[in-house]
Amino acid sequence: MDTAQILDEVRAALGVSDLAGIATGGQKLVFRSELEGVPVVVKVVLVPDTAHAVEVVERARREVELLATVDSPHVVKVLSEAVEIGDRPEAICWVEEMLDGEDLRDLISTFPWIPDQVEKLVRDVAAGLAACHELDVVHRDLSPGNVRRRAAGDFVVMDPGFARHLSKAAITGVYQPGTRNYISPEHVPGGSPLPASDVFGLGILAYQALTGAVPIPFNGDDGDYFDRLRNSQAAPIRTARPDAPEQLAAIIDTCLQRQPARRYLDAGELLRYIEEPPSGGDDW
């Protein structure tokens, strides 16, 4: 089948109306459509006719399975099961809720934000990640393209396409997903991303939102970037933003600890800290 035939099959299989392209890069196609009159997003993953086909199908199935399991207003909802197109199969597709608002990627030009906005970002994204982490799922690719600010101001985590269910880790093999500038020390090849790696990713987003810059920038050289990720500690946020509130600064600095054991171990732990910050100060 050519792509047009595949999309016809997708429409029929999912019961959606015409598909209007939103993003069509690589193997994954994203469309705007309607399901029973309600605006939705349709995602289609083209399955290559190669030895990687099984992995692509498994990955897409896992994304859908994950989204269907996670129940949080801060994680995008899936509205259908993953449906295979063709006998081989040649594609796999599903329906997600349509979110109003803008991706964080399109808001970078509005950085730096005031602390209240960043606190909202941290709290909402932590809530979304916590819903994933409760299910032993690591997002692994938290970046401005995967967080959306809705019109009402709430933030939603999207596209855990590379998310890894910890008990299904074998599927992903040695490949490490992640977007340069936004990865954790555990994303460096050979590492094992953990829930605490998503916490690090959230720390990067918050740091960037508050300062306009990422704490450990990618300079085009993977080797140098990975070395700095693994061996250097991000500077405290107050060196770049001295007026950052104490608690927010402490949260971001903790998220960005080089050693995962020194961070919040998962987003649930971070949320608990936000809701009940420990009284008094010690260096423990």
Place this chain on the structure above:
Amino acid sequence: MSVLIQDGRRIGHLKWSREAVADGLASGVVISPFHTPRVQVPRNPSGSTFASEIIDLGGQVIFDPSTDARLLPGSDDLVHYDTWQLWGSSGVGLDTDDRRLEHIERVFAREDELAAPKLAPTLVLDSPLGTRAAHALRTSQLAMGMRSNSWQSLVGRRSFWRTGADLDAYVGQLAGLRAPCWVITVANDVVLDNVPDLGDAQAFAGLFRTVHSLSRRSRVIVTHSDYAYVGAIAAGATDIGAGWDRAMRYFDPRSFQVTTAGIQIPASYVTQGQLGAVLRRDTGDAIVRLDAARARGIRGGPVPADDMAERAHHLARLTELVERIGRHGRSRRGRVGELRSFYEAADVEFAALQRDLPRRLVSDELRRRWIQEPLEALKIYATAEGLW
């Protein structure tokens, strides 16, 4: 903050341990299946007798399954070990889930018998990367799945503690298990004498950094520590394992082998509390001849009249140091500062003794190994943490 007495083979071990716990010189004991049988045999009480007598005194009992030692090449002194029946039908090893599950179930069952916490088994690690590290992590994960309140073990050689960012990444995975307690051991390839060997300062800084990380959420016990790794208390550990024989103070592979030429008994040594060192008795006597009052101060008490007195004296001085560091509570900066002061004062005293006594008695090597190398490891760790 406390000192736990490591298990030993000597006939009086239970009696001496009981007295030490009763006198407040130790908070409890670590029982090893290599040294204590499950069922009573001539001159060796059963594990349950040992445990109940300590618990009756208000002491803590930890059963260290010593799987790491059992799986070392050459560990063949299994007379007591085999009475515990710690392995199932799938065989000895932690390389498959069947073996892991059978072993963990049996270890936990024995610990239930002793009213001891559920301390899970592990392997000796040379590196945080590779198959063995994955097997150890998998074992811990299964143990946490079986008992969510189980304690976990981490045993590494110097090469393991020296691995920097790889170590930190592995410790991050371990911390994610949220075990209430971590029992950490430095495995030695060989133990030649009764003097600490912290010459690989980067490795021990890695140990202290790991203790720091894990102690943020969990209790941390460092076994087979004695004076050598007291820096772990500064880094956040609550307890260290100690004792009076070499195999109690140091993780010595020979203590699990039948070829060991008898128990290494430091009978002619005296603990010098102010030096944080255990020196030969003739050195102690020379200090007395130099200045009896000064000698008493350095020693931290009267001359131990016999081995029994030296055992108590040793535990008392070590406990004093542990409690002195622990008085700083949740301030690692305070703890580190306290131990740094101790080491620096001890080094000054060592230097003074070197001026006043023949070098054959107070050598540069003794000063280096008891004081300067542990201080250097502490300094590397604390400097990196901003605590120096």
